[in-house]
Amino acid sequence: MKYSYEQLAQFDKQYVWHPFTQMQSYVEEDPLIIEKGKGSYLFDVEGKRYLDGYASLWVNVHGHSDPELNEALHEQIEKISHSTLLGSANVPSILLAKKLVEMWGGHISKVFYSDTGAAAVEIALKMAYQYWKNIDPVRYRGKNKFISLKEAYHGDTIGAVSVGGMDLFHRIFEPLLFERIEVPAPYVYRMSEYGDEEEIVRYCLAELEQTLEERHEEVAGVIVEPLVQGAAGIITHPAGFLKGVEKLCRQYDVLLICDEVAVGFGRTGTMFACEQEGVQPDLVCLGKGITGGYLPLAATLTTEQIYSAFLGEAQENKTFFHGHTYTGNQLSCSVALKNIELIEKRNLIPEVQRKARLLEGMLQKLYELPIVGDVRQKGLMVGIEIVQDQKTKEIFDRSKQFEHQIILEARRRGLIIRPLGPVLTFIPVLAMPEEQLEEAVDIIFDSIAEMVHTKQL
Numbered sequence: 444m445k446y447s448y449e450q451l452a453q454f455d456k457q458y459v460w461h462p463f464t465q466m467q468s469y470v471e472e473d474p475l476i477i478e479k480g481k482g483s484y485l486f487d488v489e490g491k492r493y494l495d496g497y498a499s500l501w502v503n504v505h506g507h508s509d510p511e512l513n514e515a516l517h518e519q520i521e522k523i524s525h526s527t528l529l530g531s532a533n534v535p536s537i538l539l540a541k542k543l544v545e546m547w548g549g550h551i552s553k554v555f556y557s558d559t560g561a562a563a564v565e566i567a568l569k570m571a572y573q574y575w576k577n578i579d580p581v582r583y584r585g586k587n588k589f590i591s592l593k594e595a596y597h598g599d600t601i602g603a604v605s606v607g608g609m610d611l612f613h614r615i616f617e618p619l620l621f622e623r624i625e626v627p628a629p630y631v632y633r634m635s636e637y638g639d640e641e642e643i644v645r646y647c648l649a650e651l652e653q654t655l656e657e658r659h660e661e662v663a664g665v666i667v668e669p670l671v672q673g674a675a676g677i678i679t680h681p682a683g684f685l686k687g688v689e690k691l692c693r694q695y696d697v698l699l700i701c702d703e704v705a706v707g708f709g710r711t712g713t714m715f716a717c718e719q720e721g722v723q724p725d726l727v728c729l730g731k732g733i734t735g736g737y738l739p740l741a742a743t744l745t746t747e748q749i750y751s752a753f754l755g756e757a758q759e760n761k762t763f764f765h766g767h768t769y770t771g772n773q774l775s776c777s778v779a780l781k782n783i784e785l786i787e788k789r790n791l792i793p794e795v796q797r798k799a800r801l802l803e804g805m806l807q808k809l810y811e812l813p814i815v816g817d818v819r820q821k822g823l824m825v826g827i828e829i830v831q832d833q834k835t836k837e838i839f840d841r842s843k844q845f846e847h848q849i850i851l852e853a854r855r856r857g858l859i860i861r862p863l864g865p866v867l868t869f870i871p872v873l874a875m876p877e878e879q880l881e882e883a884v885d886i887i888f889d890s891i892a893e894m895v896h897t898k899q900l
C-alpha cells in the first residue's frame with residue numbers, strides 16, 4: 444500500500460516524537476519525509492531531490508546506496524544477521540576489531556563494541572573509572588571524577604550528559620548527573636580578549652594544568668573531542684591544544700579519552716583526528732561514520748595496559764560488567780569493514796584533503812554577507828556562525844529563529860543543512876564531488892542573502 448505525502452505527514456505528526464525537536468513547532472511545518480538516497484542526494488516521498496549537506500547527521504561517508512556497501516550487506520544477510528558476543532564470537536566483529544587496532548597502530552590493542560556513540564562514551568568512562576579501582580583501590584580511591592571542556596558534547600545518556608558542558612541540553616538533568624570538572628576550550632572566535640590563537644591555547648592549557656595540579660588525585664580521566672567540538676557549533680581547536688592536553692594527562696597520571704565519534708573516519712582530513720597531533724589516547728570512542736552511515740555501531744578502543752588491569756580470577760571482581768544486546772552485530776560489523784576497505788581503496792582521505800582546500804576557497808565569499816560572523820572549517824566539517832553585527836559578534840534573539848528560516852530556505856533550494864544554535868553546520872557526505880560542494884555553498888550563500896534581504900538585516 445502506497446501512502447500519499449499528506450497521509451504520511453499526518454501519521455508522522457500523530458505518532459512520532461522526534462529527537463532534539465520542539466514538537467509544538469514541528470507539527471506546524473511540513474515535514475521532510477525521505478524515501479530514497481543515491482550518492483550525495485536524498486529524495487523525498489514526492490521525488491524532490493536534495494543535496495545531503497549534513498551527511499544524514501554526520502554519518503554518511505561514500506554516499507547513499509553505495510553498490511559495494513549494499514553488496515556487502517546482502518552477502519552477510521544471507522549468512523546471518525545477528526548472534527551475541529556474550530560468551531561467543533562472530534566473524535565480522537573479529538575482522539573489524541583486528542582492522543581497527545591495525546589502523547590505530549601500536550598502543551591501541553582492544554575493541555569493545557556497542558551501538559551508539561553515547562554508549563561508546565559511557566563505556567570509556569566506566570572503563571577509566573574501574574581501571575584505577577582494579578589496579579589499586581586504596582591508592583586510587585579518590586579517582587572518581589572526569590574533566591571535560593566547556594561546551595563539551597559526548598551524547599545523551601546520563602553518563603555522557605554528565606561529562607557534557609552544553610547548558611541548553613544538559614542543565615535540566617543536573618540533579619541526576621555525576622560531578623564533572625570543567626575547563627575552558629579554545630573557542631577562538633569568542634575569546635579574542637585572551638589574544639591570538641597561540642595565546643588562547645596557552646591560556647586553556649594553563650587552566651587545565653592548574654586544575655590537574657590541584658585535583659589530579661580526584662580525576663580518573665580527561666575526555667575531549669579531538670580537534671573539533673561538533674555539537675557545540677563546530678568549534679575548531681587551534682594546533683597544539685590536543686597535544687598539550689595529552690602531555691598534561693601523562694604528567695598528572697590521568698587517562699586521556701578521545702571522543703572521535705564525530706571526527707573519526709576521515710571527517711577532518713585524516714582517518715582519525717588524533718593522527719594530526721600524533722596523540723595516543725588511553726581510550727577512543729568511535730561511532731557515526733564507522734558504518735559509512737548504514738547501520739548503528741560504535742566502539743570503544745583501549746590499550747593493553749587498561750585491558751590487562753581487568754584480568755584476574757572471577758572472584759577478584761575485576762571483570763568489566765557491561766554489555767548491550769546487539770553488541771558486535773554482524774550486519775553492522777560487516778558493513779563497517781567494507782566501509783573502511785572502500786575508504787582505502789577509493790583513496791578517500793587524500794580526496795577529503797583536496798576538497799577541503801577547495802571548499803576553504805569557496806567559503807570565503809560568505810563573509811560578504813553582513814550576518815556571517817565566523818566561518819570555521821576542519822576537513823569537511825563547516826560551521827557558519829550567524830551574528831547581528833560582525834563587529835560586536837552579538838547573536839540574534841533566539842526567538843527570531845533566523846537560522847531555522849535559513850535552513851528552510853536552503854531546503855527549498857535543494858540542500859539539507861542543520862543549525863546548532865546560531866551556527867549553521869555544513870557536514871557534507873564525505874565523498875561529495877566538488878561540483879556539488881560548490882552548488883551547496885552557493886545555496887548556503889543565497890539562502891543567507893535571502894534572509895538578509897527579506898528581513899532587512
Ligand SMILES: *Cc1c(COP(=O)(O)O)cnc(C)c1O
Nearest residue numbers: 559560561596597598673704705
Ligand atoms: C554524536 C556524538 C556522540 C553521540 O553519538 P550517538 O550515536 O548520537 O549516541 C558522542 N560524541 C560526539 C562527539 C558526537 O558528535
